Amino acid sequence: MLNRIIEWSLRNQLLVAGGLVVAVAAGIWSVRTTRIDAIPDLSDVQVILFTEFSGQAPQVVEDQVTYPITSTMLSVPYAKVVRGYSFFGFSFVYVIFEDGTDLYWARSRVLESVAGLEGRLPPGVSPQLGPDATGVGWAFMYVLNSDSRSLAELRSLQDWYLKYGLLTVEGVSEVASIGGFVRQYQVEVDPVRLRAYGLSLPVVRQAIEQSNADVGGRLIEMAEREYMVRGRGYVQELRDLETIVLASGPGGVPVLLRDVAHVTIGPEIRRGLADWNGEGETVGGIVVVRSGADTRATIERVKERLDELAGGMPDDV
Secondary structure, eight states: OHHHHHHHHHHTHHHHHHHHHHHHHHHHHHHHHSOOOSSOOOOOOEEEEEEEOTTOOHHHHIIIIIHHHHHHHTTSTTEEEEEEEEETTEEEEEEEEOTTOOHHHHHHHHHHHHHTTTTTSOTTOOOEEOOSOOTTOEEEEEEEOOSSSOHHHHHHHIIIIIHHHHTTSTTEEEEEEEESOOEEEEEEEOHHHHHHTTOOHHHHHHHHHHTSOOEEEEEEEETTEEEEEEEOOOOOSHHHHHTOEEEEOGGGOEEEHHHHEEEEEEEOOOSOOOBSTTSOBOEEEEEEEOTTSOHHHHHHHHHHHHHHHHTTSOTTO
């Protein structure tokens, strides 16, 4: 058999040379287009459901959130394992599918099952799908350093500027923020003053919610033109919160929020931090690559996008 192949090759040298050229060209094309990653992606096809239930203990989260979700996910087609984890204030449910299942088909079926959970979860609790990435999608990290800015300012730059800029990069599934402090308005109510005015915490909460919203009106026609009526009421500074009217006091004098509470801007409670080379705390981001994307090419695009975004950053960051 081998002698026949050699004999045929010698008689058809032109065909053999042409086949060799095609094989070499195909090899070069494969090397240039093959997706490159740091390690082979052998992870299972999985869909993650994240649910936040603020302020609740793990046992309450388990009973009211994790258990209803896991019991519902057991009926999802081609799901072989469902794992639920309950923590303080939030829940994770991992739905692992059989090998060969299309990831986006699996996500759509999980989303359909989530729609059937309405009425079984506590009010205001809504499960969210995790990123369309695999276990090896964590591909790139960066940090923000500054000698003159606080960790809260750096975290704001990350959350409201860099994060959204990087989400537009092809192949990026998620950009997670780590470290720093998330700024928030904090209302510290004095229970003694609250009782003196005959008010309760639900009244204070409702007043704050109703005083932080834009209200739409109708149209006014003047000189053959239409003008939109808007009531602009979003909170923009501490004084806007302090002057919220809670009730009418003695003699018709309004009771303001500052009369019963101390309003400040402070950091949200955090459960972790980010350290930079042992030199202290920092703020950073984690870029998660979408499933099936070329990790190396995505990282190069992320670096280019970071260089572009750096032009809009403060000089000291």
